[in-house]
Structure formats: structure tokens, C-alpha cells
Amino acid sequence: MTDLKYSPTVAYLGPEASFTHVAATYLFGNAGLMPQPTIPDCIEAVATGRVVYAIVPLENALEGSVPMTIDYLFHGSDLFINAEISTPIEQHLMVNEKQKDALDKLDSVQSHPHALAQCHKYLQYHYRRTPLIQTTSTAAAAKYVSENPDLRIAAIGNRLAAKKYGLHIAEENIHDFHFNHTRFVVLSMRKGYLEAKGHADNPKTTFMVKLPEDDRSGVLHQILSVFAWRKLNLSKIESRPLKTGLGNYFFIIDVLENEDHPMMRGALEELAALNCNVRSFGTYYTYEQKPSR
Ligand SMILES: O=C(O)C(=O)Cc1ccccc1
Numbered sequence: 001m002t003d004l005k006y007s008p009t010v011a012y013l014g015p016e017a018s019f020t021h022v023a024a025t026y027l028f029g030n031a032g033l034m035p036q037p038t039i040p041d042c043i044e045a046v047a048t049g050r051v052v053y054a055i056v057p058l059e060n061a062l063e064g065s066v067p068m069t070i071d072y073l074f075h076g077s078d079l080f081i082n083a084e085i086s087t088p089i090e091q092h093l094m095v096n097e098k099q100k101d102a103l104d105k106l107d108s109v110q111s112h113p114h115a116l117a118q119c120h121k122y123l124q125y126h127y128r129r130t131p132l133i134q135t136t137s138t139a140a141a142a143k144y145v146s147e148n149p150d151l152r153i154a155a156i157g158n159r160l161a162a163k164k165y166g167l168h169i170a171e172e173n174i175h176d177f178h179f180n181h182t183r184f185v186v187l188s189m190r191k192g193y194l195e196a197k198g199h200a201d202n203p204k205t206t207f208m209v210k211l212p213e214d215d216r217s218g219v220l221h222q223i224l225s226v227f228a229w230r231k232l233n234l235s236k237i238e239s240r241p242l243k244t245g246l247g248n249y250f251f252i253i254d255v256l257e258n259e260d261h262p263m264m265r266g267a268l269e270e271l272a273a274l275n276c277n278v279r280s281f282g283t284y285y286t287y288e289q290k291p292s293r
Contacts, residue, residue, distance in 0.1 A: 007031035088180065208252060
């Protein structure tokens, strides 16, 4: 699904058949996609101009924010968010065809830390004594399992990864909670919308807000009222460590409005008057990928 006028280069957390790859394909089609081994590699590729866009996971419905993305995006990057896509996530346990009968003798289960966490109850119940090994992505785990047929190991990942790397799905849908969605963001060096078909009506704007240093009481309440009395709808507020000392936080605030809207301009002026330090990641459209079957 895409009606982008040209095929830009897009770095994504690879290898092929990762969840990020699925989200990237939905927005951009297949042309121009460039797999990267890690999230920082994706962010570096776009920040240095090697690619036009990068797409990385930002937040999962079960696990919360992806710390690696937050760290690299909010601490010291000059990038902007150009789109967001939310994707349903189904996790499956997969093994090499050669190890189909070794399911009760596995030496390890491998996957991305979020995938392992999303299947925690399943793993606790069925593989309590089996070491869990973290990989850079679910697809990296599936690829490793396919390249090592003599190892008694399993990967957790999506159906496409099982197909792509020729693995046997030993157990389907092992994620602990039914509603498992991940938000991915498309990053670039410029503010701007990524226009494709089927986005939500309301655009979204993401701000990073640092509180004034005088530590006065009620300041968070003041910040929220800046948005509240203007009827600006927040879809998220999250506090993250500033990494400057214990107890120092900044806030990630998502507002369902265009930052050029007069009410938003007024809100930003008022935040500045409150001595808040605000950095905008831009206004963008959100997309929702439907389950494939
Ligand atoms: O590992 C992947 O395939 C990713 O794209 C990151 C991820 C991991 C778990 C859920 C959603 C995205």
C-alpha cells in the first residue's frame, strides 16, 4: 500500500522479515529498503544522509517504549518524525526443520528483547529452564536458527520470518496478551508529512518538554493546563530519565493537532513563558496496519 511518488531510500531494523520490515513495506513498498543490523545504525544512516528515511520501533502496547529508540532519538539527534505506523504483532515459536522433534530439549530460545517479554508467560510455563538469548531483532534470531541446523535452538518471530528462513512453526500465537501492537516511526532530517493512503484524520505532533530547573511545585499541572484549556487533545505523555541525575526527567508529549494551528502556537508560547524547554519532532500522519488474515 503506497502512493508515494518516488521510491526513497529507507533504513529499517533488519534483516528481512523483521516486524519493522513488515511496517516499512506497508508504507513504502519494496523498493529502496535497506536493512540495518541495529536501531542506532538506522538512526545513523538517516542522520548522516545515507538514506532519506529510517523506520524504527518506538513503543509496544505490552512492553512500553523501546529504550534504544528513545535513547538515540531524544538524546542528541536532530531528526524529525514524518509518520507513524501501528502494526499488529503475532509471535510464533519456530525451529529448524531438522530440530522439529527436539522441542523438549532446546538449548536456547532466541529473539528481540521485546518479543521475549511479550511471550514471557508462555516461556515461563513451557521453557522455564531454557536460557533466553536476546538478539537485535526477531528476524535476526530466525536467520540464525536457519543458518545453524545442528543447534537445538528456537526463535520467536513472525510468520513471514518462518517462511523467509524456511523454519517450522512449532507453536503459533505464543504472545501472552491478545492486543499486541507496536508503533513504528519514520524519521528524517526534515520536518514534513509522509503522504500515503489511509492515514487517520487528525495529524499528531510530538514534543520533548524539559521542565524549568527551579523545581517549583505544580509545574506539571501548569504544563497540562496549557493544552487543556485550549482543548488540545494529548494522546500520550511519558516521563523519561534526562540522564543528568537521579530524579531528573523530561516528558514526551503527543498532541493530536498540527503544530501550525494557532492554538498550538499559543501553547508553545505559553510553555516558553513557563521556562520550559520544548523541542518539536514535527507534525505527522498516523497509519494503522490491519491484521493480514
Ligand atoms: O525484532 C523485530 O522484528 C522488530 O522489528 C522489533 C520488534 C520486536 C518485537 C515486536 C515488535 C518489533
